[in-house]
């Protein structure tokens with residue numbers, strides 16, 4: 001491939017990958033998934049340490065995790081909107097209260113909040129959900145925890161000993177993984193939401209305590225659901241002005 005072609009293809013590739021939020025139930029062939037995982041292992045990292053760990057859930061493991069994560073979500077919702085008894089029940093049973101290794105419920109800083117809101121509202125608009133319709137928004141949010149119907153859920157853990165630098169490396173891994181998936185005909189959605197309850201994932205996979213769950217990625221084939229047409233676009237790359 002000529003260099004001009006490679007750069008054009010790369011530009012097209014990074015623009016074509018989208019977060020997909022409705023998947024077909026079709027299974028991902030093992031050799032395709034293996035090829036994508038092999039590509040992703042070439043992501044650069046701090047001193048080539050690859051300070052992360054991935055857990056790939058398919059078949060019954062994926063189904064058990066979807067059921068358990070949705071159970072947690074439902075319990076959390078009941079506690080949030082219910083009365084004192086629901087809140088006490090959630091506390092006593094330790095069900096539904098977010099207990100991620102990282103805080104997935106953190107407040108967005110004021111300067112970033114507008115972008116977050118625009119992205120969320122754009123998504124609801126694509127889905128025909130009124131932004132005041134809390135129940136419909138929660139139903140859509142809940143779909144995160146069944147991986148939007150994807151047959152594969154990948155959970156990404158980072159080594160706590162490298163602190164922020166491990167998270168940085170995990171981000172590079174994530175984009176490498178998603179771009180490889182795209183060129184293999186697969187669709188993905190990175191999901192911070194999947195780091196809300198690590199315990200069910202740890203129950204299914206042998207993950208050393210020093211590795212912390214930072215996010216998940218759903219993987220499969222995109223359906224033709226309108227939600228998958230959503231493209232939030234981009235603002236210009238935030239850049240610092242030179243001092244004069």
Ligand SMILES: Cc1cc2nc3c(=O)[nH]c(=O)nc-3n(C[C@H](O)[C@H](O)[C@H](O)COP(=O)(O)O)c2cc1C
Nearest residue numbers: 017018019119144189190191192193194215231232
């Ligand atoms: C680290 C990370 C976490 C994300 N978490 C979620 C999530 O929990 N649920 C979701 O629907 N989308 C999630 N997204 C998808 C973003 O909303 C999406 O990447 C962004 O809106 C840009 O859209 P695009 O991926 O289609 O270009 C996440 C993306 C990243 C990179």
